[in-house]
Amino acid sequence: MSDTLMNRNTHSSSPTRQDILIVGCGIAGPVLATLLLSSYIPIATLPQITVLERNTAALGSGQNIDIRGFGKHVIEKLGLTQEIKTGSTGEEGVKIVDATNRIWAQFAADKTGKVETGTSDVEILRGRLAEILLKQTKAVSKDVEARGGKGVEFIFGDSIEGLHQDKDKVHVQLRDAGKRSFDLVVGADGLHSKTRKLAWGSQQEGCLKPLHMFGAFFSAAKEEADGDWRSWHHAPGGVSVMLRPSGTKEKSTVLVLLADKNGTIAEEMAGSKRDVLAQKRLVLKKLNNIVWQESRLKRAVESADDFYFDTTAQIKLDRWSKGRVVLLGDAGHCASPFSGMGTTLALAGAYHLAGSLVAIPIDYQKAFARYEDSMRPLVQKAQGLPPEGHQLK
Ligand SMILES: Cc1cc2nc3c(=O)[nH]c(=O)nc-3n(C[C@H](O)[C@H](O)[C@H](O)COP(=O)(O)OP(=O)(O)OC[C@H]3O[C@@H](n4cnc5c(N)ncnc54)[C@H](O)[C@@H]3O)c2cc1C
Incomplete structure (x- = not known):
């Protein structure tokens, strides 16, 4: 260096x-x-x-994290740009979908890195x-x-x-x-x-300033229809789900966001900060009736060995x-x-x-x-x- x-x-x-x-x-x-x-x-x-x-x-x-702006400069100084890019997720952009998987909007990533979009040109699993x-x-x-x-x-x-x-x-x-x-x-x-x-x-x-939302990050077995785009579905009841490419043929990655405006999740989970089973139970409950990918997501929550749950703040x-x-x-x-x-x-x-x-x-x-x-x-x-x-x- x-x-x-x-x-x-x-x-x-x-x-x-x-x-x-x-x-x-x-x-x-x-x-x-x-x-x-x-x-x-x-x-x-x-x-x-x-x-x-x-x-x-x-x-x-x-799961998926972005490296942007000055971060790219640092990985260049570390001599790691190539290795990180080789290990990237390959996400092509973001599609907003409804419960029937119909696309309502889509935003392609700029792979040249000149324009910052929701998907960075350097994106890798954490x-x-x-x-x-x-x-x-x-x-x-x-x-x-x-x-x-x-x-x-x-x-x-x-x-x-x-x-x-x-x-x-x-x-x-x-x-x-x-x-x-x-x-x-x-x-x-x-x-x-x-x-x-x-x-x-x-x-x-x-x-610590809470943003009144919790996030669950985990993997799901990849299905052919997943492709290389991020699918983002907003379900009723304050549940939002992203399904994203991981850069491997085996798995896709999932982020489930749970709104917590009234602080009920914070209260329920106060004693379970490192209790993954309790966190999984909560996410399974919130996924009830979201329709889009419901049974698949629930299976993935149950079997995930990389389940990570935290407040956003x-x-x-x-x-x-x-x-x-x-x-x-x-x-x-x-x-x-x-x-x-x-x-x-x-x-x-x-x-x-x-x-x-x-x-x-x-x-x-x-x-x-x-x-x-x-x-x-x-x-x-x-x-x-x-x-x-x-x-x-
Ligand atoms: C397991 C995990 C998964 C994550 N997944 C995502 C994700 O999917 N998407 C996203 O946007 N961000 C994610 N994050 C957060 C993201 O890594 C950070 O926002 C960002 O990269 C900043 O990194 P950091 O090194 O400051 O903190 P972190 O990456 O959080 O690293 C902090 C480290 O400190 C360790 N640690 C904590 N307490 C102690 C202690 N008392 N003694 C010793 N060590 C301790 C932790 O185990 C961890 O390894 C995740 C963080 C963790 C820990």
Whole structure:
């Protein structure tokens, strides 16, 4: 990897090696690790990076996500454009269909990438992208070790449970691995970030702005009629379903959106945040009588081993850093799946945070401020959803 990130390291003083904990190995986390290890010269000043992930392996689940604008620039810098494009879903555009599958409107994707439409010219399954990014981080880590540096320490299947900081270090409590101390902690642990909750405490209450809708993402066995277009059906009762190509012959992907204006779903699911069976039961109930693809969708929900269910929300915070802790990706500024920008923001954030830490290695506060200055305009634009645009009637 070449370019500005590496060349930004123009400081004259030689910083000591920093211990950095990255919480979350989704999209933003591994990219930050890769960029930090690819940027520092000489090798003695490369940071010692620990990546902590709650799941026992990088999650291969998650459906179609877009990479747009600056995100494309980042994957180009990572040298991954070709691999990502080869693994893309191949979606040709969006068709709005009724219960009889009659098409009422259709919007073709612009495969040149010049015009942004509902389907980006770079669209890939989230799980596939997460695997590509982690594979690269592991390769970069191995290369650093081969050159005598410290590679990345990966801790899977553990979680951050406690955090406090003094002027020199952040002290964290991991559920299984016990107490550890780091110079900096990066919370890249998604919409419901535990790092954010631990570091901000009551100051982060209210930062999660619900969009009053839940989303269920899962796969269905592909049928010939599915083709390479996204079919989007709005059913009565606040249920909206998208059936999309996955880029494979075996499966199509499904997104079921459930409107929750009165908060009844939120109430019903409050105690079932990680209870997939309860989430599946709710979605099956909501699919009753939607007619379009009903029995097929229900079968797919029942058999899905990649079922992912969550609220849709945005995160709005005045500052993305607190002392030695900084937030990255959805943890700091989730824009929601409606923006089509979550992954782009995660990639851009990793790029700007790595660039800032490389450029100002001896003053993390200035580095965090610079990262935030670079990212705020992009985030503000991405979070500006059309008024009522996300509401299902
Ligand atoms: C399983 C999954 C499926 C998704 N599917 C879609 C989709 O189909 N469409 C879409 O638009 N967006 C989806 N998203 C959200 C999308 O990935 C993000 O909006 C975007 O890519 C930003 O990435 P991120 O790295 O900031 O966060 P994420 O991709 O959410 O990654 C956060 C990571 O942190 C880990 N984590 C959480 N808490 C802890 C903890 N306490 N300790 C350690 N690790 C922790 C999570 O397991 C996850 O790997 C999905 C997210 C996940 C986790």
